[in-house]
Amino acid sequence: MxxxxxxxxxxxxxxxxxxxxxxRTASIRVTHLRHGTALGGRRSALAGRxxxxxxxxxxxxxxxxxxxxxxxxxxxxxxxDTSAEHIGELVARAEADAVVVDEATPxxxxxxxxxxxxxxxxxxxxxxxxxxxxxxxxxLLTSGTSGVPKLVAHTHxxxxxxxxxxxxxxxxxxxxxxxxIRRYGGLQIFLRAIVGxxxxxxxxxxxxxxxxxxxxxxxxxxxxxxTPSHWRRALMSPEIHKITPRxxxxxxxxxxxxxxxxxxxxxxxxxxxxxxxxxxxxxxxEVNDGLAGFPASFVAEVRNGVEMKIVDGALxxxxxxxxxRYVGDNQPKLFDAEGFVDTGDMVDLKDDRYxxxxxKGGIINVGGQKVHPEEIEAVINxxxxxxxxxxxxxxxxxxGAVVIADVVLQGEGVRTSAEAEVSDAILAHCRAALxxxxxxxxxxxxxxxxxxxxxxxxxxxx
Amino acid sequence: MSRIKxxxxxxxxxxxxxxxxxxxxxxxxxxxxxxxxxxLGFAILVARLEDTLGIDPFTTAEDATFxxxxxxxxxxxxxxxxxxxxx
Numbered sequence: 001m002x003x004x005x006x007x008x009x010x011x012x013x014x015x016x017x018x019x020x021x022x023x024r025t026a027s028i029r030v031t032h033l034r035h036g037t038a039l040g041g042r043r044s045a046l047a048g049r050x051x052x053x054x055x056x057x058x059x060x061x062x063x064x065x066x067x068x069x070x071x072x073x074x075x076x077x078x079x080x081d082t083s084a085e086h087i088g089e090l091v092a093r094a095e096a097d098a099v100v101v102d103e104a105t106p107x108x109x110x111x112x113x114x115x116x117x118x119x120x121x122x123x124x125x126x127x128x129x130x131x132x133x134x135x136x137x138x139x140l141l142t143s144g145t146s147g148v149p150k151l152v153a154h155t156h157x158x159x160x161x162x163x164x165x166x167x168x169x170x171x172x173x174x175x176x177x178x179x180x181i182r183r184y185g186g187l188q189i190f191l192r193a194i195v196g197x198x199x200x201x202x203x204x205x206x207x208x209x210x211x212x213x214x215x216x217x218x219x220x221x222x223x224x225x226x227t228p229s230h231w232r233r234a235l236m237s238p239e240i241h242k243i244t245p246r247x248x249x250x251x252x253x254x255x256x257x258x259x260x261x262x263x264x265x266x267x268x269x270x271x272x273x274x275x276x277x278x279x280x281x282x283x284x285x286e287v288n289d290g291l292a293g294f295p296a297s298f299v300a301e302v303r304n305g306v307e308m309k310i311v312d313g314a315l316x317x318x319x320x321x322x323x324x325r326y327v328g329d330n331q332p333k334l335f336d337a338e339g340f341v342d343t344g345d346m347v348d349l350k351d352d353r354y355x356x357x358x359x360k361g362g363i364i365n366v367g368g369q370k371v372h373p374e375e376i377e378a379v380i381n382x383x384x385x386x387x388x389x390x391x392x393x394x395x396x397x398x399x400g401a402v403v404i405a406d407v408v409l410q411g412e413g414v415r416t417s418a419e420a421e422v423s424d425a426i427l428a429h430c431r432a433a434l435x436x437x438x439x440x441x442x443x444x445x446x447x448x449x450x451x452x453x454x455x456x457x458x459x460x461x462x
Numbered sequence: 463m464s465r466i467k468x469x470x471x472x473x474x475x476x477x478x479x480x481x482x483x484x485x486x487x488x489x490x491x492x493x494x495x496x497x498x499x500x501x502l503g504f505a506i507l508v509a510r511l512e513d514t515l516g517i518d519p520f521t522t523a524e525d526a527t528f529x530x531x532x533x534x535x536x537x538x539x540x541x542x543x544x545x546x547x548x549x
Contacts, residue, residue: 209495233501236494258520262527305545367501395511397520397528399505431480436502441509 003136003443005045005156007070008034008194015197017172022219023059024204024211026121030066030194036123037062039100043071046117049130050074050096050112054087054111056104058181058202062190064100069156071131072098076139076151079182080205084108086148093151093328094139104205107209117394139327140279142369151327152279152334158422160191161305161321171246176201176216178226178234184279185252189225217242227252228259229367229399235262236398236430244269249286251275252355253365253400257292280334281341282321284308293347293355309340314360315347316340320341358393362459366437367399373459376403376440379433383426385409390449390457391440402441419445466515466543467536473510477503487490490533497532504528 013031023027023206037043038060051072055061060078068075074092078087088110092094098115105111138159141149175193179186193200201219203212213234216224224245226234231250234240248263248270254275263272273288284306287294299308306319318340325334334341344361347354358364364371373391380389387408391400407426423443430439450458471488478485478498485498494504512518519529519542529535 042493229501232528233495236501236504236530238493238530265527367505394509395521396505396508397518398501398508402505402509404509427480436481439507444513 005070007133007136007156008066008160008191009070009288010271011197012066012196017197019193019197021059021062021193021202022215022294023057023201023202024207024215025057026059028059028121030199032123033063033066035126035249037067037126038119038121038123039067039117039149040120042117043122044127044129044131045069045115046098047071048073048134049115050076050094052076052078052087052094052096052099052111052114053182054078054099054108055102055119056080056106057102057121058190058204060100060102061182062202063121063199064119065190066194068100069136072136073134074137074139077141077182077187079143082141082149087111088150090141090151102204106258140187140323142279143183143368150331153325153327154282154323158282158321158323159187160195160266171222173198173222173246174201174220175199175223175225176219177224178203178212178222178230179252185225185277188277188283196325197200198263209233209237213237213239213242218255221244223249225249225251227368228255229253231259231263232398232400232434240266244405247271247273249275250279253368254358255292256400258397260290260292276315276343276345278343278345280323281317281343282323284317284319284321291353291432293353294350296349296354299354307340310349310354311336311340311342311346313348313357315316315343315345315354316419317343362392362405364391364393364401364420366401366403369437371403371438373403376405376430376434379430380407380426380440382433383429385422386426388449388457390459392459394441396441400439403438405440405443406446406449407443408446463528464536464540466539469514470507470536470539472513473514474509476498477506477510488532490531490536492532493530494532494535511539515539515543519545 012030019030021030038096046068049072051068053061053064053075076096087108091110099111100117100119102119124268139151139320142152175189175338177186177189181187181190200217201221221243224246228250245267248267260272275286277283285298322341323334344359346357346360348357362373376391377389380386389408390406392404394404396402426443474485481503483498486492486496519538529538
């Protein structure tokens with residue numbers, strides 16, 4: 001028999017230091033999980049099963065993940081904004097037969113068909129039954145797709161591989177992340193805290209940024225991570241002055257030079273770095289020289305087990321940290337013939353440094369949410385006054401990018417004086433059909449749009 | 463009150479209406495995040511102001527930190543317009 005890989009509980013049991021999981025409502029001593037359970041004594045009911053983690057609170061999800069890694073056959077981690085109508089399909093793809101909820105999980109008829117276990121941060125004494133250990137498969141949701149998100153399979157090993165033990169330091173590190181820990185970027189920080197034996201501050205649903213920053217200050221956060229959009233929003237809050245992290249990290253979107261400079265100015269004592277990571281490609285590299293983009297040498301050499309290549313302008317990655325597959329029938333292949341994952345991120349080489357140049361296929365990233373231009377164009381084109389439209393990104397200091405629509409009207413167009421009225425009507429039509437982040441920030445009327453030799457609209461990157 | 467400030471107030475009111483949000487009274491000391499618009503609302507505001515005022519001071523300014531209060535926000539645009547006129 002192969003010796004079992006360590007589980008999250010092993011790290012909790014072997015940890016000498018006292019550490020905590022905090023959110024606005026509770027303060028959990030992680031070592032209490034040695035003898036206690038947040039699963040109401042029903043952990044054994046989930047042994048060997050494919051379990052959906054559908055708690056409303058991050059803290060409950062954190063406790064369930066610690067308790068079930070190495071116990072469940074498979075853990076599917078639902079982010080809080082998972083659409084209720086996608087849950088049936090996700091349960092089917094994951095072949096799930098159990099669900100962990102908390103008191104605030106919205107009712108869903110699909111969950112009634114599964115073994116249901118309630119997770120409550122108020123712990124009870126655990127039964128001492130030794131459960132068989134297994135290699136749990138972790139399934140995470142992608143955010144880039146329109147329609148049902150893809151399920152991406154990771155193992156404990158691929159998730160934990162990037163994590164080095166905390167370096168000895170004169171201060172006890174306290175981690176926090178603006179991400180939700182049920183997304184890849186946030187899960188990384190949760191795992192760092194558990195494996196590295198440090199405390200972690202979590203946000204609560206609907207917690208205003210000012211309150212969350214005050215929480216972070218109260219717990220003395222030293223390592224703080226989030227997307228560029230998370231950081232820009234934090235920099236707009238006066239409470240940002242309350243925190244003094246030793247390390248501020250950005251990932252998940254393009255970190256531009258202006259934002260890196262703003263963070264350096266705000267936290268002169270801190271290390272400010274940006275990392276490249278995605279749900280599929282895993283953590284690939286960190287850039288700590290204070291500059292946007294990354295050195296060309298990163299592509300030429302194998303660094304920390306990560307190999308990179310550029311194909312048709314897009315970055316591809318091969319490493320022990322990539323996911324293993326997309327889960328479900330008729331899913332696309334995750335790897336190319338050589339085992340590289342296509343990140344879909346376009347890069348431009350200039351002066352020995354690669355700069356990120358947006359997403360392949362014109363996908364626009366609005367504050368961390370990916371937007372397909374074609375979906376928005378289809379909605380705009382349904383408006384009776386519109387002949388055709390082109391949706392494109394515009395750089396934005398708050399969300400990184402916003403959506404702008406170039407619109408060609410039917411017939412003779414409109415008088416300038418009536419433009420505002422037609423523009424308002426088209427925007428109202430979009431708001432009725434699309435989530436807020438997909439509605440164009442502005443509409444520009446143009447006499448015509450370029451069509452490429454392929455017969456498709458000519459789109460430019462960036 | 464400057465034309466720029468009036469334009470900003472007008473656009474904020476439009477965006478608040480479109481998103482069915484209520485705006486707080488726009489004093490200079492008002493913290494932007496407490497104005498009733500969220501991050502996406504401010505992202506849209508910057509995009510619309512670029513179209514109406516013809517400037518995006520955040521991509522041209524050397525100090526690109528996003529302002530915290532309404533008064534600071536207006537100042538960034540007034541300074542941006544001054545720079546654009548001088549150029």
